[in-house]
Amino acid sequence: MCSVGDIIIVENYSHNGININKHSFIVLNDDAGQIQGLDYNLICNVMSSFKNEEQKKKKLSYPGNFPIVPEDCDSIQGNDKSGYIKAEQLYYFNKEKIQYVVIGRLKEDIFNLLIEFIEEELDSFEQIIDNL
């Protein structure tokens, strides 16, 4: 069971039948709906670490990427203990079709800033629906 603002790890994320690495997501909305005729009840942003310092500079220069600094993670891929939330990508899921675990959450002020940014500042966004 997850709710808006939670950080979840999707255990069985797959694409074209191929399992993809476990990714971390921020829950933005958990209302039921339909997109392209497919049922969903979860919309998320993905979280990412940085590959290297060069990529970090590149990613953080883009307004759609929200920086985060994980203080207590034992290890982060790449050579820098920080990452970002990719705000302009919306991942649609059906909770009944995925396995996930809640590992934490955003504080309310940060979450609302993220939502405000998506709703008010983004000119365009990408939708990922092939998990439905």
Add this chain to the structure above:
Amino acid sequence: MDKKNIRLKKGGNAMMHKKFKSLDLGKLNSKKSTIVSSEKALEDIYPINWSKNVLSGKKKVIVEFSK
């Protein structure tokens, strides 16, 4: 909008559920959107390797503004 630096930390008791502003899809209707594959969307995403304590549920991750 001025984005502040935010940080992650493992926390204990600060996990109380408050009222969060859920994403209003109606506000996205006027924006340009494209459907992309997971493969394309995730090609430059590097999963975060959380600690064993986080993965086991002993510790929770909290994202908050830098102080």
